[in-house]
Amino acid sequence: MKTQLKKGTLDMCVLAALAAGDSYAYELVGILSRTMEVSEGTMYPLMRRLQAEAWVSTYLVESASGPSRKYYTLTEEGRRQLAWMQREWREFVNEVNGVLGLAAGAAEGESS
Amino acid sequence: MSEQEFIRQLQEALSRLPERERQEILDDYREYFRDGAEAGRSEADIAAGLGDPRQLARELAARHHIQQWESRKSFGNLFAVVGAIAGLGFLNFLLAIPFMFYLWMLTMAALASTGILIGGVVVFGTLVCNELFGWPAIHEGRDVRAVWSALEEGGPSANIHINGDGGEKVEVLRDASSGRASIHILSSDGSISLERGASDAVGRLRIEDDKGSVDIDGIGWGVSRKGMLATGIVLMMLGGGGLFLCYLLARWTWRGLMSYGRYQLGLLDRARRTES
Numbered sequence: 001m002k003t004q005l006k007k008g009t010l011d012m013c014v015l016a017a018l019a020a021g022d023s024y025a026y027e028l029v030g031i032l033s034r035t036m037e038v039s040e041g042t043m044y045p046l047m048r049r050l051q052a053e054a055w056v057s058t059y060l061v062e063s064a065s066g067p068s069r070k071y072y073t074l075t076e077e078g079r080r081q082l083a084w085m086q087r088e089w090r091e092f093v094n095e096v097n098g099v100l101g102l103a104a105g106a107a108e109g110e111s112s
Numbered sequence: 113m114s115e116q117e118f119i120r121q122l123q124e125a126l127s128r129l130p131e132r133e134r135q136e137i138l139d140d141y142r143e144y145f146r147d148g149a150e151a152g153r154s155e156a157d158i159a160a161g162l163g164d165p166r167q168l169a170r171e172l173a174a175r176h177h178i179q180q181w182e183s184r185k186s187f188g189n190l191f192a193v194v195g196a197i198a199g200l201g202f203l204n205f206l207l208a209i210p211f212m213f214y215l216w217m218l219t220m221a222a223l224a225s226t227g228i229l230i231g232g233v234v235v236f237g238t239l240v241c242n243e244l245f246g247w248p249a250i251h252e253g254r255d256v257r258a259v260w261s262a263l264e265e266g267g268p269s270a271n272i273h274i275n276g277d278g279g280e281k282v283e284v285l286r287d288a289s290s291g292r293a294s295i296h297i298l299s300s301d302g303s304i305s306l307e308r309g310a311s312d313a314v315g316r317l318r319i320e321d322d323k324g325s326v327d328i329d330g331i332g333w334g335v336s337r338k339g340m341l342a343t344g345i346v347l348m349m350l351g352g353g354g355l356f357l358c359y360l361l362a363r364w365t366w367r368g369l370m371s372y373g374r375y376q377l378g379l380l381d382r383a384r385r386t387e388s
Contacts, residue, residue, distance in 0.1 A: 025140065026147030041163030044140065045171055052179055069143055 010038070010046065012089060015074060015082040018056060022073040047072060055081050113159040115145045125169030128195075129176055137172060170199045171377060178373055181366070190366060191215060197373045204376065218365070222358040229351025236344030239337065250337065 017023065017031045025043060032038045050056045055078035060068040074082070119138060126134045141162070148158035162168070174196040181189040194215065198208035242250050272284040281298040294307040302321030317328045 024147070025144055026151070039163070040158075040161035041168065044144070044162075045168065045175070048172065048175065052175070066146060067139075067143070069147075070140060 009089070010042070011050065012082065012085040014043075014046065014050065015055060015078055015085070018072055018074045019079070019082055022071045024069050024071050028072070050078070053081075054078075113156060113165075115142075115155045115159065118145075118155075118159045118162070118165050122165040122169050125166045126173060128192075129173055133176060170196070174200055174373060174377060178370060181370075190362075190369070193366075193369060193373060197369070197376060200376050215365070218358060218361055222355065222362075225351050225354030225358060227351070228347050229355060232344050232347025232349070232351055235340055236348060239340045239344060250340070 013032055013036065014028065017028055023031065025047060028047075029038055029040055029043050047056070050072075051058065054075055056072045057075050058070050058072055061071055062068045119141060122141060123134065123138055126137060129137075144162070145155065145158055148161075149155070159165075174193075177189065177192045177196040181193050191212070194208055194211055198205045238248060238250070242248060271286060272282075274282040276282075276299075279298075279300055281296065283296040283298075284293075285296070286293045292308060294305060296303060296305040302319070304320075305316075305318045307316040307318075317326075319326045
């Protein structure tokens, strides 16, 4: 269940992380893994998919030490997509919480 | 696994991708290794985190080909998608062989239909163009007919015999009652005869010498406009129908194939997440 849920929401989490500021692949994994379990291997194919959907675009930043680094940034389309996903997510969580709240109330009622 | 080994395996497995795309992917992974090293991690640790490079490559290639196909739907791109999906696993590979054959047949059918359609358009177009502009000329066998009508209308009523010194003969024979007419050229070496059949359109050519003979019974004198019109329309209908059928089949095929490909990629995603 948890892996299934994560599959759908990982896209949203990456978009949300990028909404807070442009970032590069390694940093993104770091940001996400602070609060959730992320496989490093998943990230790159996922970023390419988001790019293909035109939700993110990339630009290179020259660094003083060594070669340039690829930054990902949200596109307008990506911002709209994120807003839609967040709305869907909230509705979904509210629905589930509603059911869980009822179930929890019933369980409490039974024990008391 | 070292970074070098990881990159090498990835590069090898991505060999079918265009050079630019491959280099971009490799650069991105090199960057990732650099960032990991800066954070104090070992190459082996980073490589383990990224997973099997060959599996990654297959997934990236499959996505690339599906994307290619979606931006430009050609049979070549469809083949590439099938190949890429086949690369995702062994079972897919077994399924891909009969599927490739099916695609090949579909391609051939589409080519044949296109040929027939073009033939129909050329025949029909020639006719229409001739009607409108009088060009190109359509030989309706006027020349041959002219000979016969000259014979019938303006020529002498009697048959014509011309005899040479060495037994050569040229004869023009007519039979007024049946409407049959013939021209014979005879020499000691052989003969050529041209006969007009009962109908205007059919005749007979016979060439003979001491070694053998050719006998063509039923020569159409040129083409008829009605025949051209019918042939053109039938060819266009056949070709167009065939092409449309191929198009429908191809559409169904690619829809099914794309769902199957996405389903396979989804399985990969899930497998990787369960591993991690």
